[in-house]
Amino acid sequence: MRARNTKPGLFQNEQLAELPIEARWLQGLEKQELIVRYEVEGRAYIWIPTFAKHQKPHHRETASVIPPYVNGADHSLSAASPDLGTAQPSLNPESGILNTSSTKKGAQAPSTPPEFGVFKKVYPKRAGSQPWSKAQRAINARLKAGATWEAIIDGAKRYREWVRLTGKEHTEIVMQAATFCGPELHFSNPWNPPEVKKKRLTMHQAQREGLTKRVGESDNQFLDRVSG
Numbered sequence: 001m002r003a004r005n006t007k008p009g010l011f012q013n014e015q016l017a018e019l020p021i022e023a024r025w026l027q028g029l030e031k032q033e034l035i036v037r038y039e040v041e042g043r044a045y046i047w048i049p050t051f052a053k054h055q056k057p058h059h060r061e062t063a064s065v066i067p068p069y070v071n072g073a074d075h076s077l078s079a080a081s082p083d084l085g086t087a088q089p090s091l092n093p094e095s096g097i098l099n100t101s102s103t104k105k106g107a108q109a110p111s112t113p114p115e116f117g118v119f120k121k122v123y124p125k126r127a128g129s130q131p132w133s134k135a136q137r138a139i140n141a142r143l144k145a146g147a148t149w150e151a152i153i154d155g156a157k158r159y160r161e162w163v164r165l166t167g168k169e170h171t172e173i174v175m176q177a178a179t180f181c182g183p184e185l186h187f188s189n190p191w192n193p194p195e196v197k198k199k200r201l202t203m204h205q206a207q208r209e210g211l212t213k214r215v216g217e218s219d220n221q222f223l224d225r226v227s228g
Helices: 008-012 014-018 026-031 114-122 132-144 149-165 203-208 219-227
Strands: 036-040 043-047
Touching (some): 026 036
């Protein structure tokens, strides 16, 4: 597998070292001529002049579909072009990976309903992974099929209590939220708490508590009665 790492020598670039922390902003990089911003047919692009110096594309790399920068051509950005210098692409909250769709013109990140935040708060904690994005997709599918947020959240509360009473909190036995909200509709289960059986007393314990047998009652009958 080919490594996809940035060459360490890149960070020894003297021009880059002179930039403040805000150099992540494209305007600062452009000012130092580390990148060139250009436009083709109304769409904005970025060219890194020294890319080939620091990166070695594989010889079987798929050809780029981005129109190349042509020195001397009129590539000036129009007023209608998005200001890439101030755009702040969002990060995927689950993976921390750049959400590239947020940088596209007119693109908006899908909103998360407040009910999903409530669901995450009441759902029991587990060991291992908990892919919330998959859970949200599963919930959206259930909502389209006729389920309600109230039913899903109430089911999560019942399940949390069942997990607590059975001593399974913070274990991998706790279902992933995506499974809980999957086609099996686990959120609709009653999740009744397990019946707690009272420990049977011994004769010594019964006598110590001042309990006495009835006339004709055997020891087992007596212990069954006082332990119930």
